[in-house]
Amino acid sequence: MAAKLPPPRLLPSGDSAVTVEFRRTIDDAANERVLALDKALAASPIAGISETIPTYRSLLVHYDPGKIGFEALGEKILAIACRPLPPASKTRRWRIPVAYGGEHGIDLEDVAKALNTTPDDIVARHVGGDYRVAMIGFTPGWSYLSGLDKSLHMSRRQSPRLLTPAGTISIGGIQAGIQCLAAPSGWHLLGRTPVRTYQLHRNPTFLTEPGDRVTFFAIDHKTFEEQDRAAEAGEIIAERVDP
Amino acid sequence: MSRLVVASIGPASSVQDGGRHGAQRYGLTVSGAMDQLALAAANTLVGNEPFAAAVEIGPFGATFAARDGAVRVAISGAPRPADIAGRPVAMDSSVTLKDGETLTLGFARGGAFTYLAIEGAIKGEPVFGSLAVNARAGLGSPYPRPLQAGDEFSVDAASATPELRIELPKPVSGPIRVVLGPQDDEFDDANKALFLDSEWKVSATSDRMGYRLEGPAIKHLHGHNIVSDGTVNGSIQVPGNGAPIVLMMDRGTSGGYPKIATVITADVGRLAQTSAGTAFRFRAVTIAEAQDEARKFQQLIRSLPDRLRSSDTVELNIEALSDANVAGYAVSAMDAGTWQVAAEP
Secondary structure (H helix, E strand, O other): OOOOOOOOEEEEOOOOEEEEEOOOOOOHHHHHHHHHHHHHHHHOOOOOEEEEEEOOOEEEEEEOOOOOOHHHHHHHHHHHHOOOOOOOOOOOEEEEEEEEOHHHOOOHHHHHHHOOOOHHHHHHHHHOOOEEEEEEOOOOOOEEEEOOOHHHOEOOOOOOEEEEOOOEEEEEEOEEEEOOOOEEEOOEEEEEOOOOOEOOOOOOOEOOOOOOEEEEEEOOHHHHHHHHHHHHOOOOOOEEEOO | OEEEEEEEEOOOOEEEOOOOOOOHHHOOOOOOOOOHHHHHHHHHHOOOOOOOOEEEEOOOOEEEEEEOOOEEEEEEEOOOOEEEOOEEOOOOEEEEEOOOOEEEEOOOOOOOOEEEEEOOOOOOOOEOOEOOOEHHHOEOOOOOOOOOOOOEEEEOOOOOOOOEEEOOOOOOOOOEEEEEOOOHHHOOHHHHHHHHHOOEEEOOOOOOOEEEEEOOOOOOOOOOOOOOEEOOOOEEEOOOOOOOEEEOOOOOOEEOOOEEEEEOHHHHHHHHOOOOOOEEOEEEOOHHHHHHHHHHHHHHHHHHHHHEEEHHHHHHHHHHHHHHHHOOOOOOOOOHHHHOOOOOO
8 A cells, every 4th residue: 555645734714615735835746736636626526615726835625514514524635635646637838938028028127137147148047947837826817837947036026016917927036927917916027928828718718727837938029919919819829738 | 678777886886796616726716795695685585596696886875777667676785775766765675666767875874785686687798607797807797897877787677576575684793703724823822812802993995805904913923925825705814014804705816925814604794794994803713613604604595585575564674673772772774783694593
């Protein structure tokens, strides 16, 4: 029999949800266990669970206390979570075009200055990264990526901006992100992608899934304008690489 | 088809329903009515499903006019004066607007949100099963934004159903109940006690996304940054300045501040109806007690059709209210505590 994994913590989030926490920090191994549990619960549903939300280090499980109580649900979740589970999926990869700097990445020069290097070097380090969608949250399609080059780790802005553009590609702390809708943000804005990770009435509505791999490549601003129009019309633009 | 025209309406008013569930994993905000019981009561009065789409009316007044036929509606939630051409309309009751008539709703007297349900429900194109407005994401139907004067709804012609009122359980006041966690271990005992023992006020800067609380500053044990994780309606997060924010229906699906406690399902609507400046307290309950209350709340929603009464008996009800006042119960529309509804004892 395979060795049991250390159990996650079950933290009540009120009477109708439980946070299944594997780690308190960002950790790819913990994120893989989150996604594996998420997949296992989707494959053999526990009656009463209505929705699951994977995040970096925990799985939030919404349930109906009219159908199952906290204790009974917790036992069932632990039984599954402590078994070694198959990895969540064969990992697909998205190649995402980015127009760096200028009006599309207003913080690129400041980031370069803060790190004593050139904007081109920052772009090279950002493009050189092999990222993974750790979670999607905050606003529709906002994909939080792990895998940011350590030399690009820097604290967030002192004062968040009240509005940053749709498609913003940014870094904050040890994370990188793909932002879909215009939203407030305290992250450093490096560029913009024409890719919509969320677009209503497109199939698929949501492009990225937790666990997906992501790499970026640079495009010029003219290409951005062309691809942005195509994306608005419903094209996916991002290149999908299947394993 | 008749039309119901929004002749005038204040801010913070929009079409809401039971919410947009199932895509929080993609960052899709749930939205939905701030007071789900009041939404369900208004819908039940006009024969709709409890969580059908209705108009959520913010603290300010609103007027609605029937055109091209009669329209049957019902109101429930934050009490406010209401009339049709000078004829008073009672809260928690249905009423039919004849073609050309206007329903006038005044400012909320205590509480914040009143629900206007329309017989046959509001029609639109659901996204992820919901018509609820989420202005930030441009979602909602028939208008993906707060309502404004001139908006209108196509509605079924009014049925000949006799008008009804609904008997909701005796309102309860008292502390807003919470279950501690999921990150209460980010706070020491003194700060948890400070949270539970202090008097709080809802800040005027609150909105459908979150209720900011005014009171003592709550200090964290290890700073205010945690790795972002999932949120629920009623999550109480404590940002760097120590002023708690209760996340409400338009919350982001994840957040990076420690969450000291979570408002129980049965009390989220009661908190939503706590108007800015009103003092209240929290009380911690066990998860078993919270789930008991959640099941009673579900039972209360299911029982709403059995609570319908003929409007003819409304005068008896007014007598009962007046008796209660004589007997010393403070049944005053000005006192938020006396109309707030919760699960039955």
